[in-house]
Amino acid sequence: MFQRLFRRIKPLLKPWVKPLVALGLVLVLVLGHADGAWAARAGGRIGGGSFRAPARPMTPSPRSYAPGPGGGGYYPGGGFGFPFLFPFFGIGGGFGGLFTLLIFIAIANFLVRSFRNAGGGDGYGTMASSANPPVAVAKLQVGLLAEARGLQEDLNQLAATADTGTTAGLAKLLQETTLALLRHPDYWVYAASDDKQTRLLSAEQAFNRYTLSARSKFTAETLSNVNSQISQKEAKSLPGDGTEAPGEYILATLVVATQGRLDLPEVRSTADLKQALSQIGAISSDNLLAIEVLWTPQQAGETLTADEMVAEYPELKLI
Numbered sequence: 001m002f003q004r005l006f007r008r009i010k011p012l013l014k015p016w017v018k019p020l021v022a023l024g025l026v027l028v029l030v031l032g033h034a035d036g037a038w039a040a041r042a043g044g045r046i047g048g049g050s051f052r053a054p055a056r057p058m059t060p061s062p063r064s065y066a067p068g069p070g071g072g073g074y075y076p077g078g079g080f081g082f083p084f085l086f087p088f089f090g091i092g093g094g095f096g097g098l099f100t101l102l103i104f105i106a107i108a109n110f111l112v113r114s115f116r117n118a119g120g121g122d123g124y125g126t127m128a129s130s131a132n133p134p135v136a137v138a139k140l141q142v143g144l145l146a147e148a149r150g151l152q153e154d155l156n157q158l159a160a161t162a163d164t165g166t167t168a169g170l171a172k173l174l175q176e177t178t179l180a181l182l183r184h185p186d187y188w189v190y191a192a193s194d195d196k197q198t199r200l201l202s203a204e205q206a207f208n209r210y211t212l213s214a215r216s217k218f219t220a221e222t223l224s225n226v227n228s229q230i231s232q233k234e235a236k237s238l239p240g241d242g243t244e245a246p247g248e249y250i251l252a253t254l255v256v257a258t259q260g261r262l263d264l265p266e267v268r269s270t271a272d273l274k275q276a277l278s279q280i281g282a283i284s285s286d287n288l289l290a291i292e293v294l295w296t297p298q299q300a301g302e303t304l305t306a307d308e309m310v311a312e313y314p315e316l317k318l319i
Contacts, residue, residue, distance in 0.1 A: 041308070043218035044155060044298035046173060047211075048164040048227040049257065049290025051204040135203040135289065136195055136262035139210040139255045140276055142181055143190030143316055146248040146303040151187075154180040155252070155295050156223060165228035171285035174256065177293045178281030181252060182274065189249065190309065190316035191267040193276050200289075203257050207290055210255045214294045217312050222298045248303035251296050251313065256280055257289040269319050 144151060158176055163169025196206050215221070224231040256262075264279060265272045297303060309316065 042220045042222045043296035044223040046159045046225045047292030132199045137206040137257045138195035141192045141253045144187040144250045148184045148187035159225045178277045191273045192315045193264045193267045195264045207257045214253045253294040255292045258283045259287040
């Protein structure tokens, strides 16, 4: 009975034998090297910043003073003062004429103030804009050959010494990081850029999306200096002699938020990457809101393989 059943099923299974064997071999190779691959993805992180709106004093709307017979008065919002120049009983002869004038004044004041509010003439639109100014949030990734050992050393040194609790310290971190990357053009292999134009109240969310995406690729953050909180952990050591094999890489990611605009070029060449790094590095301390620098692997002697770069960072482009 089983033989008969097997004979019937055998023609159906035959086309799937080779693909299943190939899949099994792939799984064996991947799982067999899983410890080394995952350990090599530990990363480092430096940065900080604040997304608080600038504090600006609220100034009251100016008041107009229009003197008239018997006194006059203040009219909030710079409303019309001229109707009271007419005699109280000059139109309509009596209380009815005065009442009509008061209604006209109220309607005219309402219309004028509505137009001013719509155009920001009374300062409200200006204050609202200054409390929620335009902000650019950008991410720039650079994949370098593993021979760029100086970059790992520079970033590790920055993590140990950078002042990430002040605006001046963050501006210096940004300049030092972009300079470290610009000093290794011969090792640039991959790159990708992305930037979004938003407003201050939603900029932190966009910034966090970029940083969380980069951090999620790490199995651990073995060195961190964020908002002056320094943390260092021991990473699992990898077997090997510490020499770089061909086709192994280091990946650095820059995430910045700045007031105003920051139109990064789409990185397709080394010239594009140089321009993007120069634009980010030129952000002034007055406009810089936040920065994070992330790199992997963090420890010297560890690298990412070509397969890991392709699998984990499909957005990267060969330059």
